Amino acid sequence: MARYLFQRIGSSAVTIAIMAILVFFASRVLPGDPALVRAGSNATPELIAQVRTQFGLDLPLHQQFLQYLYGLIQGDFGTSIRTGKSVTTELMHRLPATLELSLVGFLIASLIGISMGIIAATNPNRWPDTLVRALTAVGGSIPSFWLALLAIFFLVYNLGVFPSPIGRLPLGMSPPPRVTGFYTLDGLLAGEVSVTLAALGQLALPALILGVLGSISVTRITRASTIEALASGHARAARGFNLKSPSIFLQEGLRNALPTVITAMGLVAGYLIAGNIIIEKIFSWPGIGQYLATAISQSDLDVVQGFVIIVGIGYVTINLIVDLLYSVADPRIELGGSKS
């Protein structure tokens, strides 16, 4: 087990390294002058030259690369040209907001996805299944930002069910003392229940939207893999032994679909970390996504680099967890290797 874990962590590290190299080359080697992009298209030659020196872009490529790697190893993603602050500090400061939103979104996505998938799989090709399939087809086609706008228009401005999309707390309320960075938890820790409730209220709509969008693929995969498992040889054999239907659905169906469902949930978790760039922007949610959205429109490239690497690390970590859970869920996976 420990050996397998080390192997997987090692290979995750390699993936992150390759990713970092790709990011570097994307920013320096692809056509397009990084100094020009950073200085803006209307910049004077002097300004461009100044940007070049400031970011070390006049150094030979291999030196730039070494500098970049050296910075990365120390956790230094560079400096934001817009604010002049350390990218690492800025991102870390905003990370909890994103994680809080993603986590709640993930829970909603899993809950909706797995239950809808089960409902569909218990009634294949009958109306509940048809309905679920139609819903996932439409749901998978909805642009997230459009859905968010409509939700705000109807649910916030017309019906007033949810509070205004103005970030993590209502106007005039100050955040609780920072412990975890999750306002809902920090509010409780500080004994300020009103803050927690207010934070939950602000969280509800964006998390719901993320959850609904994320639930689509969980629904699809839960449904498909359960139906597939119920059509397999061992499910037929179980029916041949006249075992009870609920038992077959659980043991032959869901239990054997579990590894695939875990994979789908991992994908959704990754999608949520990145997918809330747009949602954060729309809901003024002060997370890393919104930070990126602002930075990107102003060509603040070190922020983009830093964001990409943090998301990458998050994603690789999720994959690692998924692989571990998968190997627990499927006894055919020998730890340390392939399917036998």
Add this chain to the structure above:
Amino acid sequence: MNNLLNVRDLRHTYVKGRIQTHAVRGVSFEVARGETIALVGESGCGKSSTARLIAGLETATSGSVSVAGHDIADIATDKRLRRLVQMVFQHSDQALDRSWNVERIVAEPLLRMDGLRLSAARTRTVAALNSVGLGDDFLSRRPRELSGGQSQRVAIARALISQPELVVLDEPTASLDQSVRTRVLDLLKRIQEERNVGYVFISHDLASVRRIADRVAVMYLGRIVEIGRTAEIFANPRHPYTQGLLRSEPPIDPAVKWEITPMKGETPSASAIPDGCAFRGRCPIADEACATVDPLLLPVGSTRQLACIHRSVDGPI
């Protein structure tokens, strides 16, 4: 150097992670022109690995294979020699590329080895199809329009179109219905008589071996345990494994009461081969000596070889 095929001390070991699988552990035999040798055994005995090594689809860990005086490594890499060895595969439903039509499938060796165009190869393609009993109305058919027997005939036509001297037949009838098997075997036999081609026939099905083979090599865990003329082996099997194998085949006459003591146990994994004689765990006559001595394949009589320390003396048992 009269033999068409010479196989000398062939060994093949796969390594995957920390696990070594000894698929072939020192196999030697030869085949004359116009002769059929059958390699028989159960799954994991190394017969299919041996077939792939002989056809040059894989490279042996050690040992040599030569066909008509050429080393298999040269045959595998040289377009002019490639035609010498061809192969017919096991699964009739996957032996043909389903996106090609029969004409291109059969003509493929001519297109690749001789650089012919499809139209220039037409006459020979039709001739090859005719020789396996299919008319030229098959030229434009797709594999999914063929029955199992017809697919296998097309595969045979493809193997023969380049005029090979040795054909490796890897369980060519295993995926076919009983009533079609006989016909395919008879076809193979007729072709052999016409062209004097040598066959290496891989099978687990003893009945088909009896029908087509001149000699039989019985394999167990990567070794030949007994080799000899087909009639001799079937009439008087001498290795305990051969005896157990023949006994396990159900008789086709219902009047014969089939009452046997089946061979005990199962074949061990090729990555954990027992010391001494590899068969001793399942052998009814094994003793302490078998745990220490790895029996060699030694001649008993002029046409037969046997790998068993208890049966190494010539004479009836």
Add this chain to the structure above:
Amino acid sequence: MSSIHLATRAASRKRFRLTVVRQNSALITGIVLLFALVLLGAFGPLFLPSPNVTAPGQSLMAPDSEHLFGTDRYGRDVLARSVAAIRLDLMLAVGVAIMAMALGSILGAVAGYIGGWVDDVVMRITDALLAFPGFVLALMIVAFLGHEIIFVAIGVTIGSTPHFVRLARARALSERELDYIPASKLAGANRGRVIFGHILPNAISAPLIQTTVTAGWAILDIAGLSFLGIGIQPPTAEWGTMIAEGYSDILTGKWWPALFPGLLMLLAVLSFQLIGDGLSRRNSL
């Protein structure tokens, strides 16, 4: 007795046909929808005002008989702009999906068939790219390259390619094990012949189906980039850009400049999804 029997038989057979139609209905609906959108995109502009003519006096007019979808804050006809965007978005999305399919399938087939270090390198890079949702990848590339249509296309293509590599590689790995591959090696086919003559033609059906789904995703990604202001720039009529422009209006109760382009986009993506679903069902039957 027998007439009753026949009647029930006919009835249940009819029921069965209905389920068959229902199973194929996804495909049919998708094709009809896409066809309608293409027609609208091709011929609609002939009957509509120019999408970029501004009319300051007619800004933010609610939908009426003259402007079916209303006008935006510059007085431009929302219907004309939404329809003009069909051509751009669909062509871009389909082009991106086809490029990604071609690139990914070839890479995947080569890696899967050859194996060894080639496979290691290709899959390592693919895994690293797959560490991001395609959207983030596209976003990064557009951020680094510049905010132009061609870079948006490149970004979304690269973001979509890794899926195809995975898909084609998996198929190549299973094709490689089938008997016809060693058979063609024995026939003297070299690696290139085997890959392009045998592996790819047989491995391509799954990537082809995936292409339609990818085209749908590409529409979402392209519009998402534009919504963030780094994709296609105003005043070009594009769904994401239009929704971004309508963003502030919706907060003041003027919902039409954002609603209609989103609705058309939804239909476009849905049509690709339905076609993809229908095709993969047919393929698996």
Add this chain to the structure above:
Amino acid sequence: MSVLDVDRLQVEVFETGIALLRDITLSIKPGSIVGLVGESGSGKSMFSLALMGLLPSGVRVTSGKARVAGKSILKGLTNQYVNSSREDIALISQNPRAALNPTMRINKQVIRVLRQRCNMTFKEARSEVHELLARVGIPDVGRVANSYPHQLSGGMCQRVVIGMALSTRAPLLIADEPTTGLDVTIQAQILMLLRKLVGESDEKSVMMVTHDLAVVSSMCDQLIVLYGGQVMEVGPTREVFANPRHPYTKFLLESLESYADGSADSTPSVSENPIDFGLSGCRFSNRCPFSTPVCQTTPPPAIADNTRIAYCHNLESI
């Protein structure tokens, strides 16, 4: 009373009306082993699925009756499968590894069957597991009980499945190609085991579904030959082997014998035409060397002779 009684059972593809099984009539006596033989496409597996109520979607029983242990397994005009009928049947399926749940240890799977089919409590079932596994000749009971299916050989898995099937006390066992894919020495072990266990009880009957005539000849008392979804010939194995009446049975046995002893194929021109499910007459008529026009158009009558039945228009003339 027969364990299984099937009367003119018809199974069709709904969409097209193609009959995959046509007018199947047969019965199985208690305590016998009956072989259902056919080549690929004969409908032998479809028949066992129909008896189990496990037909694939789009395929239905459209007419006919079937009784297991005297109880009808189909009800009503629509021939719906009566779900409780499976209590009287146990299935030993092809590919034993795939027949076991890959995510459950063997002991849990056995316990599950014992609890749900034999009304045992968990404790009773747990104490029964080792005995059950030992009865089917598993040597290393403790290890096997604790293993997942993928850790066991195909032969071991098949023993487990046989053990579970016998524990259900169902009077009819359907063994669908129980040894296909197993090595010949393992096949011998399994067949001997099956015969021994069935021989121990007088009530249990086995329907062996197989393509392998040698297995049938050495295992079965009775023989049912299927071709193209139609019964060709029924009778005691010895008599059918000694003197086949139907042209198809003749052809099958002659090709088997000539195959085994190496003699030339003496059967007259039986073509390799594929099965034509659209034929309204005898399904074998497009291959049969004795085919007459009536064979093409009219299903063959059942010609009974003592213990045997053959379905052919031209029995007298052959």
